[in-house]
Amino acid sequence: MTDVSKKSDFPILKRRIHGKRFAYLDSAATAQRPVVVLKAMDEFQRKHNANTHRGIYLISEEATALYEGARQKVAAFIHAQPNEIVFTRNATEAINLVAYAWGRANIVTGDNIIVTEMEHHSNLVPWQLLCKERKAELRVVPVTDEGAVVMKEFTKLLTHRTKLVAVSGMSNVFGTMPDLAVIARSAHRKNALVLVDGAQLAAHVPVDVKKLGVDFLALSAHKMLGPMGIGVLWAKRELLEAMPPFLAGGDMIREVSLQTATWNDLPWKFEAGTPNAVGAVGFGAAVDYLTKLGMGSVRRHEMALTAYALKKLRHIKGVSIYGPTSARLKGGVIAFNVQGIHPHDLATLLDREGVAIRSGHHCAQPLMQKFGVMATARMSFSVYTTKQDIDQCIAAIAKATKVMA
Amino acid sequence: MTDALYKATILDHHKHPRHFGTLKRSTHEAHLENTLCGDEVTMQFKVEKGKVIDVAFSGRGCAITTAAASMLTEAVLGKSLAAVKKLTSKDVDKLLGVKVGPAREKCAYLGLETLHKAFS
């Protein structure tokens, strides 16, 4: 297994945790940042900090150019046009933007919205609210125990009253990746739109919105080696043009009188108020870094790690794994439980060994109910994860089973 | 591994929780869930003449949740209602013999919160 990136690019990974080597295995919650991202943000704050789009002086022009440059980088990363890239706080806000601006303008009583059983709460609750408000129906496509969307059921639920299919591109529990192109083709045949929650997907596999043929894509920079507090909504231009604004205020307007206002061009129509310019710059640097590694290489690296970890985990007595047991079918995330050890206890015991994993319901409570568990442990990988991290985790699990036995 | 949090007394209460089960007749009871992980605790009390004369708890949880709730049941049995109502998180820390730290406070104090809910 060849490593795709240098661990030394990520300063935080040099930390010692409780005196131990640090094995960070919670990248699905948030990924760590390479030094190029930290530098780009630092440089912005030291040299170019000014409000964007507002000042007629050098550093404001620089700030604007850097902010808009970041937009171009993110656009190129997903094969979109820059004016289709709306900066938000995170994927959650991007999804809410669609639910409020597009949803409130388009969903009426009797319509339906389709989601899957494995959605993150971010891609479930906004649609619950919208459906309740509009007396529309929220339809849920089941997933198999392996985390595959049951396509037969999806086809059955899809009707001419379906307005939107909202689906995660990669499950944060199973790591499974529904066939978005197939879903989009079926949905479009019924004139339904497709929103992809790309929070996990875009960090781990190449994404081309044109090839996928979907309509909306939500991203969070912090899952993609970028900073927290910045995300993106991508949508097809026609859709953004037709949508009313979401938040109102400065920057999103063209002309304002005391009684009325007209809207700015895309994408600024959806970016009210002073933006997180430094975050956007960090996001731009992060996608540059990922592009340099090559998303194909990233995927291969993480697939090899996943295969390795699955094999090791299966050798520990009492371990159950949720989701596919083949690395080909999933991203670098493994939800599991160890018999007799509550995932919280496991996470605490692993932390003592320098290993950071997640425990809990992973913002997917309906899925936990389906499996009849309260919570699971979860390890997840990124470009900087190594076999050594996994070995350290496996050894710590073995040790934990002894403590709790 | 010697680990202050997973020391013998806590593991013992986890594996053999005291007063685990339900009371046929209780005068006070409450149920609470830890929204973080879905752990849940039900506590039941039988109070007579201002004293806790019987107690039980049930639910499911991690070692810390279970041990803390179990220790709490031992601590309140036979105590006056007034004393029980005054119990604080510091008392739970004392029972556990360790401060669990911010990440596990919700677990450690779930039983205590349930107790206070029962008597509120």
Ligand SMILES: Cc1ncc(COP(=O)(O)O)c(C=O)c1O
């Ligand atoms: C699949 C999925 N969707 C959405 C989100 C929400 O991301 P954020 O909290 O950055 O908005 C997450 C992150 O936990 C996720 O894993």
